Amino acid sequence: MLTSPRPPPAFYLHSPRSPPSASAPRSATFASPRSTLLLNSSQTSRIGLRAPLLHVRCRRVNSSPDIEFDPGAFYVVFRELGLSEKETESLVTRDPDLRLKPIGSLRARVASLKSVGISGLDLCHLVAKCPSVLAADEIDPLVQFVRDDLDGQVDPAQLKRLFMSTEPRFLVGFEGKVQLLIDGGIPREKIVHVLNNVNLTKALSLKPVEEIERLVKFLSRYGGVDLIVRHPPILNFDMDSQLIPRVEFLLELSGGDEDATGAVLRKLPTFLKYRVEHVESHVEFLRSFAGLDDQEIFRIILVFPNIVSASKERKLRPRISFLKECGLNSSEIFKFLTKAPLFLGLSFEVNIAYKLGLLVKIGYKYRTKEFAAAIGAVSRTSCENMQKVIELFLSYGFSCKDVLLMSKKHPQMLQYNPDSLEEKVEYLVGEMGRDIDELLDFPAFLGYKLDTRIKHRYEVKKKIIGEGMSINKLLSVSSERFAKKKLEELVHKA
Numbered sequence: 001m002l003t004s005p006r007p008p009p010a011f012y013l014h015s016p017r018s019p020p021s022a023s024a025p026r027s028a029t030f031a032s033p034r035s036t037l038l039l040n041s042s043q044t045s046r047i048g049l050r051a052p053l054l055h056v057r058c059r060r061v062n063s064s065p066d067i068e069f070d071p072g073a074f075y076v077v078f079r080e081l082g083l084s085e086k087e088t089e090s091l092v093t094r095d096p097d098l099r100l101k102p103i104g105s106l107r108a109r110v111a112s113l114k115s116v117g118i119s120g121l122d123l124c125h126l127v128a129k130c131p132s133v134l135a136a137d138e139i140d141p142l143v144q145f146v147r148d149d150l151d152g153q154v155d156p157a158q159l160k161r162l163f164m165s166t167e168p169r170f171l172v173g174f175e176g177k178v179q180l181l182i183d184g185g186i187p188r189e190k191i192v193h194v195l196n197n198v199n200l201t202k203a204l205s206l207k208p209v210e211e212i213e214r215l216v217k218f219l220s221r222y223g224g225v226d227l228i229v230r231h232p233p234i235l236n237f238d239m240d241s242q243l244i245p246r247v248e249f250l251l252e253l254s255g256g257d258e259d260a261t262g263a264v265l266r267k268l269p270t271f272l273k274y275r276v277e278h279v280e281s282h283v284e285f286l287r288s289f290a291g292l293d294d295q296e297i298f299r300i301i302l303v304f305p306n307i308v309s310a311s312k313e314r315k316l317r318p319r320i321s322f323l324k325e326c327g328l329n330s331s332e333i334f335k336f337l338t339k340a341p342l343f344l345g346l347s348f349e350v351n352i353a354y355k356l357g358l359l360v361k362i363g364y365k366y367r368t369k370e371f372a373a374a375i376g377a378v379s380r381t382s383c384e385n386m387q388k389v390i391e392l393f394l395s396y397g398f399s400c401k402d403v404l405l406m407s408k409k410h411p412q413m414l415q416y417n418p419d420s421l422e423e424k425v426e427y428l429v430g431e432m433g434r435d436i437d438e439l440l441d442f443p444a445f446l447g448y449k450l451d452t453r454i455k456h457r458y459e460v461k462k463k464i465i466g467e468g469m470s471i472n473k474l475l476s477v478s479s480e481r482f483a484k485k486k487l488e489e490l491v492h493k494a
Helices: 033-037 071-081 085-094 096-100 103-115 120-129 139-149 156-165 174-183 188-195 200-205 209-219 226-230 232-236 239-253 258-267 269-273 276-288 294-303 305-309 312-325 330-339 348-361 369-380 383-395 400-409 411-415 418-431 443-447 450-465 471-476 479-493
Strands: 011-014 055-058
Touching: 071 085, 071 103, 071 120, 085 096, 085 120, 103 120, 103 139, 120 156, 139 156, 139 174, 156 200, 174 188, 174 200, 174 209, 188 226, 188 232, 200 232, 209 232, 209 239, 226 232, 226 258, 226 269, 232 269, 239 258, 239 269, 239 276, 239 294, 258 269, 258 294, 276 294, 276 305, 276 312, 294 305, 294 330, 312 330, 330 369, 348 369, 348 383, 369 400, 369 411, 383 400, 383 411, 383 418, 400 411, 400 443, 411 443, 418 443, 418 450, 443 471, 450 471
Parallel strands: none
Antiparallel strands: 011 055
């Protein structure tokens, strides 16, 4: 057996137990996956000879205890992950620190990643793309925090993206930043929802603690961290180039009203995802095409923030053109849009066109202000519900002309629940003993609540003045006036 001098401290060189036979090819001397870590026979050994293939066990000199590199066990760890020898060699080339990790440490890291849901092909892919996930010391505290403090509920895909897109040094302090959000007001039971819906690298890893504190403080004027809970990607935004300019544009449009600006953002936190240029183009369109001023535009945004998501050419222009064709001026367009803002967002083919057809069938004339009022009234109901309402009135003997007359007086009736309408009609005819035709004169009867308004007032008045009473006067007076008249009538009767 070849005996060699002791090599330098960096390596232990071990020869095979017996010399290779002269007839055996050198490649056959070692039949193990370790073969790729063998010194090539073309390399000159420390003993000054062309040595046969020598099995290498690496040891790095540093201040910590020596760590012996066991190629066999090393390859087994990566083979269990689904990586070939060639792929493993590539990983070691890219991240030499992998050799310095004890096999037990590598296995513990693999088990740790599996404990937060990263396993199988995802784990194999992660290690192949980012070998530092097995070597970096910064990984363990984060994984432990997710597993123990967050009950392992963070989406494994989110963690995988975080590890693949973030240098390990930027993972330091991740736990503290999450705790900062909790301390800032995000409920602990909601924090996982937030983490699962942000870019963890942008929102936390690369964002300094001071910037997160600044963001939370800024939002406190407009809705607080509830905006983050409802739209977590707000955490992704850069304060100076994205978040602040978007809020300030809306604030300026409101005339400096922070409360009203906050009301818009609380109603639609996703408003903040739109660039200033996008919102500005919608505002300019409403100024130029609809003839609205900034105060009117903000009022419309306040009742319908989703206007910024509507296409100017596919939705806003044709809808406003329709209102103009119906004879509405800028002031009337403003009133229409504040009362029926959904008209701007509904699909024409699936919704509006069908409702327009029903209105024409019962007698509405196209391109009239009454027609516009009717389509505005039914913008809040489904096509199916609207059709059921019309069919209900026809079943009671009303004609289309009657339905037209009633809906002109009280357009909202076309959007009411048909079951509720039927109950009120039955009470009017059955309990109150009134003629159903009274609805032609006072269709607003159908808009009052049956139990708390209609029944209550009818029972009170019935005891005082008997059956004969105007249903209009019975229901349309305010609660205060009704109570006062009730007292006066009781005193007079006494």
